[in-house]
Amino acid sequence: MHWWSSLVTISRDGLRIQRAFAAPSAIARAVLSVLLATVLGLVLDDPVAGAMASVGAFICGIGTLLSPLRHPVVNALGMAAAFSAMAVLGALVHGTTWLFLLVLAVAAFATGLWRTMGIAPGIRGCLAVIGLMITADLAPDVHGGLVIAGWIAVGTGLVVVVQLLPPYGPRFAAQRRALAVLYQSLAEASVAAGSAGLGGAAPFTAARQALDLLPQLSRPAAAAMFGLLGEAERIRRALHTVRLTVAAAGNQEALAAAAHVLGDISRTVASGREHRTPEEAWTLLESWAAVSPMRGPRDLAARLRTAEQLARRSTDDRLGDVLEPHTEVPGLYAGTPSVARTARRIRAQLHPQSPIFRHAVRLAVGVVLAEVIGRSIGGWGGLGISTHGFWVALTTMLVLFPEYGHTLARGWGRAAGAVLGGLFAWVLSLPNWTPVGLAVVAIVLAAASFVTLRTGQLMLNLWLTTWIVFLIHHVGGLPGPTAWARAADTVVGAAIAVLIFLVWPTWSTQRVPGLLAEWLRVQDRLLPELLTGYADVGATDPAAVDALRARSRQVREHLEAAVEQSHAEPAEHRGPWSSVQLEQIRTQVSTVAGCATLLGEHLPRTPQDTVPELTELVDPLHEHLTALARASAGAETVAPGALRSVFDSFTARSGLLAETPDGFGSATTSRAVLLSIATVDAVEALTATIASRHRRGRHAAA
Structure with a gap:
């Protein structure tokens, strides 16, 4: 895919409006929390208190709508604690610019690493860091910043409280x-x-993680x-x-x-x-x-x-x-505690070759740079908030993703939505609103943001920009054209994110060879282990097979994601295979994984089911998969047909072909032979596709 076609595709994706919504009850709870925060401001006759409590309820409410895997109360409590703590920290470092930028860099780096846990947790981390930016930029002094942080904490607390209200829905x-x-x-x-x-690993992984x-x-x-x-x-x-x-x-x-x-x-x-x-x-x-x-x-x-x-x-x-005590339920009492598992996953990313680690470094640099640029821009000639750059920085943070396609699509979608939102906010700033009218409009705009949260960056940022500009304009007494300053900040922040990614990219296309080699190394251990199991009943270690299967699923999920992301990249010339070949590899990897599943499912249960002849394939298959793993990483060439030749010689010598349904063998033996034939065919098909990189003369660094 060339640059122009890539940009056209990504621009279309950035403007796409999806029909995806959060649960109605979850949206209603988020709207109710903003409503309570707004009413609190009206009752106290304190616009700043109402606005800051609304901001806390709004940001925390978004966190509860992002693919929650834990109980809603737990999600809300975690988001409230993180956002409030960051707001307090921002107030404390408000007076020292260099200290604030240092803390911001560390927080952005940690947020980038937190992306290891998934897209939704990564965005929640970004939302928490926004609390740091708000109080550090908007607070008049430390005391004023702590007051703002206090009202933000009140708003987040309201989100926690509304999660306790009915309806509750089914458990888990x-x-x-x-x-x-x-x-x-x-x-x-x-x-x-x-x-x-049947080979898709993502639904199984999501259920297992939940x-x-x-x-x-x-x-x-x-x-x-x-x-x-x-x-x-x-x-x-x-x-x-x-x-x-x-x-x-x-x-x-x-x-x-x-x-x-x-x-x-x-x-x-x-x-x-x-x-x-x-x-x-x-x-x-x-x-x-x-x-x-x-x-x-x-x-x-x-x-x-x-x-x-x-x-x-x-x-x-x-x-x-509901289950008998002796019923075997996988994973019921096993498993690593959540904190230890999270620490282990993050620790695994702490090396320069990890795309998540590079994303974290890139995010830290980009957010600090965007904050400095935002402060240097000033107030856009009196239209914006002078010497405050948090809107540019938060846009950069929310746009910059580990993947090229997501980064450009989000940048384009957020920029377009901000311009439209600025226009709408400017129109809404023209009338003279009463306090009650202001509250009603602010709640309606917040509700529109919650409803469109998952529909795409265009619709979300349209309502988000309208809401925040409308709120800031009336609470802060800023001029109506402030809407255009926020839109301009968004465009600048999105441009910074895209530029930083292009300067230091992490191409998914270039990750495919390494992931494919890693998956083949797992198969190099799994398939021989399964074939050895046909020599005798119980010859295979079930625990070792289960561990290898789990590792195979994890790597295959990363491989499939990298292949999917590579289709949006203009870097096909940088990779060893074309988009069509990458799809072939994804399909063939799934086929090999299916063969491994069937080999394990039909291991012999009685001595009559054993097929000891299949163990002769262990060494040739091991050598072939080892060489294929090196070939996928560009280290050597493997000619298609080598494994097939060995298998044909083996079957001719052993007479196993007569054991197929066309011959005279038993059902169990014929099934084992059919599975071995299917496995060899699948590996050979994958070999032919991998070898096509060498026929094209393209080599990627391992």
Whole structure:
């Protein structure tokens, strides 16, 4: 993709308006907190108190709407504490510019590292740092800054209080949402063409992370949901088996029935109320399983029955009593404490090669530079707030992302929204508002910002700019054209963010070779371990296999994200593969992962199921994957067909091809042979795509 086409695509993305909204009850709570803060200002007849409490309630309210994974009260309390503490810190360093800039740099760096936890936590960190900028820039002195910080804390406290009001919804709402999305993705994948959709790791990772956040004391009560996560993994494996080993003809109606069941499970888990699947769907599934000679349909029907029972039990008020004590529920009592896990994830990013670390450094430099530039600009000839640069700095912080596409799209969307918002705010500043009218308009504008929070940067920043400029204009007694100063600050801040990214970029395209090599190194250990397991019952270490699978999922999720982000970059010439080839790699990686899943699912359970001949493939496969990992990083070349040649010689010598369904072998042996053939085919297809980089003569630094 060239620069011009990249800019066109990103500009279109930045102006796109999405139909994505937070939960109505969450939006209503956020609006109510701003309403209470505004009423407090009217009752006290103190415009500054009302405005600052509204700002605290508004920022903290946004934090509660950003993909909450923890309980709403916990989210609100954490956001309130962070924002209020930063506001107090900003008031304390207000009088010393160099100290404020130093603290700002450290806070921005920490926020950049916090991006490790995800997009929503990263934005919450940015919102907290805004509290530091507000009091450090707007406070007349330390005492005045502490007063402002106090009213901000009151506003954030109101957000915490309104989270305690009904309606409360089902228990473990965030975990239910993640599991519902997971089962819905399985429902869609079960009727999709091919099996590529079954390889998506993101829904499983999101559900696992949501459940991992539950404290140990709450986990027994969530036993059914932990069981649903385990069953989702088994259902995916059963669907893989069905698609690979069962003829496609006549299966579509049965798979559609399975999708119906999975959809009903998703709705049951999400709502906490049972959604029954019609008996016709179950009859069709069980009839299909009864007549099939293969184990896949029987496993799928049994797993769906278990998942349905767990979903029904998850609606029980006494969740902790719904499972038998001996029931095995993965992750129920295991897991690292949340604080230790967070520290470990952040510690893993503390090296110069990490894109998150480079983003953190870039964010610290960019925010400080934007603050200095904002203060140097002054008041735009009397239209703005003289010697205050926080609006430029906060725009830079909210625009600058680790990815090129997100950074440019957010910069363009926020700038366009700020200009439109400035125009609207200027129109609203023309009438002479009464205090009550001012309060009503401010609440309406805040509500519009909450509603459009997830619809895109254009709509969000339009209402956000209108609200904040309207508030500052009437509280601070500034001239009407102040709206244009805020719009100009936004444009400058967005331009600074984009320029800094282009000066020191982190291209996702250039991350793909390293991530692919890392994933292949995991497969280099996983696939030989699984093939060794066919030598004898129990020859494979289940704990080692589970650890390798977990690592494979993590790396594959990062790889898929990097491939997705690379499509927006004008840096295709910098990478070893084209966009089409990157999509092929993503699909082929998913296929290899599916083969590994099936090899593990069908490990021998009795001595009659063993296929010791397959262990001869361990060394050739290990050597091939080792060389392929080096080739993906640009260190050497691997010719396609080498592994296929070894496999053909092996099958000809061992006579295993006669064990396929066309031959005379047992069902278990033929299934193992089919899985090994599919694995070799998948690895060879990936080898051919990786080798295309060398035929094009493109080498990327490892």
